[in-house]
Amino acid sequence: MKTHTTNYFNTLIEMAEDTKVNCGTIPPAKDKKTVAEMQYELLDGNPYKYSSDDVLFLVYAERNNIPQDEYPEAREQFFSKGQPCMRTSPLTKNYGFGIHSNGEGKIALFGMETKEYQQLLADTTVKKIKAMKRA
Numbered sequence: 001m002k003t004h005t006t007n008y009f010n011t012l013i014e015m016a017e018d019t020k021v022n023c024g025t026i027p028p029a030k031d032k033k034t035v036a037e038m039q040y041e042l043l044d045g046n047p048y049k050y051s052s053d054d055v056l057f058l059v060y061a062e063r064n065n066i067p068q069d070e071y072p073e074a075r076e077q078f079f080s081k082g083q084p085c086m087r088t089s090p091l092t093k094n095y096g097f098g099i100h101s102n103g104e105g106k107i108a109l110f111g112m113e114t115k116e117y118q119q120l121l122a123d124t125t126v127k128k129i130k131a132m133k134r135a
Contacts, residue, residue: 003076006052006085008101008127012120013085013092015112016131021096024111035059036090040109043091043099047108052086052101053079092131100126 026044027036038059042050050058057075060066066074086107091097096112100120110117120126 003079004082005079006056006083007105008052008085008129009105010103010125011101011127011129013087013089013099013101014121014128014130015096015098016093016133018133019094019096019112019131020134021094023113024096024109027090027095033062034090035063036095038062039089039091040095043107043109048102048104048106050107051105052099052107055086055107056083087129087131089131093134 027034027040029037039055042055042058057071057078060078061071061074086092086099089099091109092099098110098112098117098120099107100110101107110120121128
């Protein structure tokens with residue numbers, strides 16, 4: 001079975017050009033957790049702990065009530081077909097965050113207003129790609 005990946009390496013996913021916020025904004029809490037809220041909870045305070053694949057699968061597993069002991073098989077099945085990458089994340093599209101992937105493919109979240117985000121934008125050794133537009 002072919003395995004697909006959403007991981008990037010040494011890449012900054014820039015916030016969407018048409019975002020409506022002017023700084024990294026924590027997704028609002030809802031009765032039922034949103035994808036944005038779950039992704040934010042995984043990434044906030046855990047820089048470079050997870051890969052993009054990890055975050056996308058963990059959110060999928062939580063939303064689908066997959067027991068932890070079934071993760072290996074469920075993850076293999078999940079990535080047996082292509083998945084949208086973090087360029088489509090509501091964090092990069094709607095909430096003013098950039099996502100940096102280091103050389104190991106682990107990701108960290110940076111608000112567009114932060115010094116770190118600006119440094120990554122200016123770093124010519126870091127590949128840049130834009131998040132998908134909101135529309």
